[in-house]
Amino acid sequence: MSNGIENESEVAAGHAHGDHPAFLAHHFHDAPQQKSAVKFGMWLFLVQEILFFAGLFMAYFAFRALYPETWLAAHELLDKRMGAFNTVVLLTSSLTMALAVRACQLDDIKGCVRYLWITIGCAFGFMIVKYFEYSHKFHVGTLPGKFYTYEGIEGGAPELFFSVYFMMTGVHGLHVVIGIGIMLWMIMGPLRRGKVSSQYYALVENVGLYWHLVDLIWIFLFPLLYLVR
Amino acid sequence: MSSTTGDLAAGHHGHDHGSYLTAKRGLMSWLFTLDHKRIGMMYLGSILTFFLVGGLLALAFRVELATAEPDLFTGSTYNRLFTLHGAIMVFLVLVPSIPASLGNFLLPLMLGAKDVAFPRLNLLSFHIYMLGAAFLVFTLLAGGVETGWTFYTPYSSTTDSAVVSALMGAFILGFSSILTGINFIVTIHKMRAPGLTWLRLPLFVWASYATSLIQVLATPVIAITLFLLVFERTMGIGIFDPALGGDPVLFQHFFWFYSHPVVYVMILPAFGVISETVSIHSRKHIFGYTAIAASSVAIAAIGFLVWGHHMFVSGQSELAGTIFSLITFGVAVPTAIKVFSWVATMYKGSIELNTVMLYTLSFLFIFAIGGLTGLFLATLAVDVHMHDTYFVVAHFHYVMMGGTLMGFIAGIHHWWPKMTGRMFPELPAKIGALLVFVGFNLTFFTQFVAGSRGMPRRYHEYAPEFETWQFLSTVGSFVLAAGLFLTLFYLLWSMKGGAKAPKNPWEAKTLEWETESPPIEHNFAGQVICRTGPYDFDEIDTSRA
């Protein structure tokens, strides 16, 4: 036996060239192949996101093990109510994101856009709360590394707690901002130009996956930073 | 022999069935192409250019090292030369080398696909690569860095050289690597032609798969590490600074968590190339197909658990050192499985001693030495004596430069007819292979001797007792350079003057040889159907088909 190249219209009987849906890129064989590839790619991207944050989590645990008293004392300076409020805001935004994907499945593109706007609103809410938290820290001097001026924490290296805090929440906040950008692009681009339908909404699903990950990382950041025991 | 069914000369899709090289014209049609073959060729050109830059830097300090006295450079200049040599060779040459160039070109062809799963992402990877390269070139122009390519803290966070731009370059290049890895994994999972089952994949594809896994899992960790180091330098966040309570050993953990696995990003694709060439040019079915495929994935997995062997003398606990030492020995098992399988493949095969085979044999010889000396260094007591000597330098050059580069050059020659549509001239190629082999061993074997006698690395002025070895090494480096320049010249010449290549000059059975040389723009004239294993050569074991 040997390998062969066959006339495409014979092999792909059932969908001759003209029947290809508009969303199908030329290098894919059929729609299920494209959909599963696009989603699998996004899952792999999320894996690399988790490993990117893993470095920060490792730094957190290494220094927490080195300076347990400092960690306990320093976390008291974070505002638990603001952190809890932001957790609720992000969880709500994950719900509205899921509803946006659901709306696509039902061919309700207007509904999808509406839910995305609510999600963007939540993301802005999160960033505004974060702004107040950060400016308070600038005010009292609980800042990273050499900018740390606060006095009143017992234990070694209190500036490290705030280095870790600012790097973790900063990188996470950057992901929130990127998420806002992606959602705006989704609304202005593919959704407005009619590229999304119940036939093909993998892009919206991928935005959703990204947003759920951003939410999930916060679910870990909140207890680790605000609720140290 | 392979056959294609149906007469497909006429473009029934209205596609132009001309070669991918001539399908579109103009610089922009290359820089913004979505064609994986063109992207692969642009990577190949860029990688070889940076290989030339990195190599010239090496020649410069080899001249300095020919004598024990400092005669050409100051210590600081010397430090900048070897740092940039290392950074360029690691981040711009070795990490992308085979996957980004040959991998991009071959993967869809070997899978019988029209392109990688995400062509736009592929182009983005290339543009990110160029951006990262621009940062490293800027570093060179801004006076360079003298930290060594490892950027160890606290020196890297306090020295006043151009560390930030070098860090940014490596950080950006990491994303190019990650995106290529994601693209390849999805492509291998989702884009295989009908009939191309996992156990019919060419071993180059298996090696690319294992490589991509490491790229996706390890590279983000170096990204966040370099990101933290940029903040360490610019803002003084103190995470790696003992003066602020931070920990420089934490940096080493982070750094080697990436940088050990990344040596497999460099060497696994070379394993993949050798698995192809050793079988095809011995006209014999590969020995131990499943074992070679599985050992690639095993090496990738175990490779994540050995990073501590770079820190035996960094104040790591003795227990940790012992465990890391043991697991490091563990990597030797799947690696040895590969080497024995390749040798067994050649046994009783009808070996053709062409250029590709010469490089394949060079690879086996050089990699065996590189691998075995790795076991010396994995041994705790020996490493205490050997660490930071020329023995280590020689070891990783045998693996990284000898191993990866022999595989890379073997692959370039093996697929040159497919990529360019031209044959290379055999005689100068064989002379080149000989010069490279002799030059390489003269350059680096002498360093094993010097290192085992105590010559420390990274010194431009050294004790006179090492002068003979260092001088021989310098001579070797020029022989090596002569071989590489000869190779460059006849390859460039052959693009115009070489004989026209047939579709399948080596009579191989993998799918990339089913299409024209060079391939048409959409790879195949129709849907590829795979009906044979990748190494079922007709004249030998047809029974397996």
Ligand SMILES: [Cu+2]
């Ligand atoms: Cu290592």
